[in-house]
Amino acid sequence: MGMTTEVEPTAVPEEDLLRLDTQICFSxxxxxxxxxxxxxVLLKDLGLTYPQYLVMLVLWEHGETPVKELGARLRLDSGTLxxxxxxxxAVGCIVRERSSRDERSVVVRPTPEGTALRERAVRIPPRIMAASGCTVDELRDLHSRLARLTAALDAAARQGAPEPR
Amino acid sequence: MGMTTEVEPTAVPEEDLLRLDTQICFSxxxxxxxxxxxxxVLLKDLGLTYPQYLVMLVLWEHGETPVKELGARLRLDSGTLxxxxxxxxAVGCIVRERSSRDERSVVVRPTPEGTALRERAVRIPPRIMAASGCTVDELRDLHSRLARLTAALDAAARQGAPEPR
DNA sequence: GGGCATTCGGTTGCACACAATTAAATTGGG
DNA sequence: CCCAATTTAATTGTGTGCAACCGAATGCCC
Incomplete structure (x- = not known):
């Protein structure tokens, strides 16, 4: 829609919107x-980066997983994965092997060492909570807010026309 | 006190904490x-990336700014900036010149073209709001939550390593 | 004036993130 | 069975993000 100035009843001036954008964008x-x-800092002990930790979390929870499904779950494409x-x-946390059923597909499986890392990883969440100064409930609330927001943004990205709710 | 099972009065099991971490972390x-x-997508029109937009927002609001201050405001180091x-x-949005007062310092100034971009940038915030499905108030709330969270995380990060002073 | 730590920006190396392209394997139609 | 479209990873190129290091400029101290 091509409306520019008085889209909303609240009528926030453009200047203020840009300033608000500065804040949201940055925050x-x-x-x-x-x-x-x-x-x-916490993952340094485990020798993992943050995105690598995300991958291991999926593997710990679901066991061996095709690359395709990892990409879908984490919304990362093959160029990143x-x-x-x-x-x-290379560090011995996983092995990759092509599926015998479908030679196009590569299955990612945690090694025993990769699986063992989980024992040390369970110490991380309490530390994150401590660092964030949030309770479990507050983090759950943040999660649901962010998930809703992400869903809205993804939907908007897929189609130029925004569809609220 | 016990480090493993009774960190909190709520006593959430480690398994659930790791699953919650999966969710928070990912979300x-x-x-x-x-x-x-x-x-x-929106910035493509302006020929800017997201972090470049952050820099221009600072310049539009505060005018010419030393690199040092840009880094402080955006919490980016020189390796990124x-x-x-x-x-x-290179695209003509800014000029950089060394300060004559202190030859170590470089001042970043928006060019007329860089300043003119602002006219087109004011269209972005309303679109972001539309895409997010949030009201101005909800975004303000999100901003304050995230700012509090970031402050807590930064403070926790500083505790591990002592400050350079 | 001569050292010397500090400050500031830049560079290097590594790791995402993503768009665009490529290559191999599979599937479906004729 | 052969060919064309599709699926799936991998590769390439650009742009951050950050740690570690470098060199020039500055300020401070004797």
Whole structure:
């Protein structure tokens, strides 16, 4: 829709909207990097990066998983996953092998060492909660808010026309 | 006190905490990338990336700014800012020049073209709001939550390593 | 004036993130 | 059975993000 000035009954001036955008834009970016930074410190012990940890979380919960499904779950494409999985394989956390059923497909499986990492990973969540100063319930609330927001943004990205709710 | 089972009065099992971590961890990562993705589409018109837009927002609001201050405001170090500013200079949005007062310092100034971009940038915030399905108030709320969270995470990160002072 | 730590920006190396392209394997139609 | 479209990973190129290091400029101290 091509409306420019009085889209809303609240009629927030453009200047203020741009200033608000500065804040939202930055705070989300900053929050993501701050979380990343805290995880980075905790994950150093495990020899994992933050995205690598995401992959291991999926493998710990669901066992061996095709690359395709990893990409779908984490919303990462092969351009990101391929080198990441190679590094995980290089440090011995996973093995990759082509499926015999479908030679196009590559299945990712945690090694015993990769599985063993889980024992040490269980110490991370309590530390994250401590660092965030949030309770379990607050984090659950944040999760649901962010999930809703992401769903809305994804929907909007797929189609130029925004469809609220 | 016991480190393993009774960290909290609620006594959430480790398994559930790891699963919750999966969700929080992923949802924040995903939300950040989803926002990034929506901005990317809108910013394509302006020829800016998301972090470049963050820099321009600061320049539009505060005028010429030393690299040092840009880094402080956006919490980005020179390793990220240097190449980013070079690209902004290459496309003619900014100029960089060393301060005559202190030859170590570089001041970043928007060019007339860079300043003119602001006219087109004011269209972005309403679209972001539409895509997010949030009201101005909800976004303000999100901003304050994320800012609090980031502050807590930053503080926790500082505790591990002592400050350079 | 001569050292010396500090400050500031830049560079390098590594790891995502994503768009676009490529290559191999599979499937379906004739 | 052969060919064309499709699926699936991998590769390439660009742009962050950050740690570690470098070199020039500055300030401070004797």
């Amino acid at each position: 989300l970016h900053a929050a993501s990097r701050a979380f990343n930074s805290v995880y980075r 391929s080198p990441l999985l190679k590094r995980l394989e | 924040l990562h995903a939300a950040s990338r989803a926002f990034n993705s929506v901005y990317r 240097s190449p980013l500013l070079k690209r902004l200079e």
